[in-house]
Amino acid sequence: MLDQSKPVYQRLRDVIANAILDGQFRDGDILPSVRSLAAEQGANPLTVAKAYQTFQDEGLVIVKRGVGMFVAPGATDRLRSLMREDFLTNVWPPVAEQMRRIGLDARTLLDIADA
Incomplete structure (x- = not known):
């Protein structure tokens, strides 16, 4: 997205x-x-x-x-590493906070993703 x-x-x-x-x-x-x-x-x-x-x-x-x-x-691997770092640093923290706030645990999220 x-x-x-x-x-x-x-x-x-x-x-x-x-x-x-x-x-x-x-x-x-x-x-x-x-x-x-x-x-x-x-x-x-x-x-x-x-x-x-x-x-x-x-x-x-x-x-x-x-x-x-x-x-x-080697660009694909480096790019994947850069984007993973960006995700964990910038994207994931607010998502994790929102999950905590609404009571959504990782297992439920994975179940939804697998459905």
């Missing part, structure tokens, strides 16, 4: 990250061009470029000039 309160470039980053984690793009695969992703997502190419830049800054993609942008070796 994409957080609509985030800036557009971060939401685009989430779209790309989810595609990598879901196996749409594997380590070594070429990512869609900036223009292609912008057209697909209805976004400004500069905004897509900013989203891609965050991956470059984190070493999750490799740019081959004149060829394209590729998922870096």
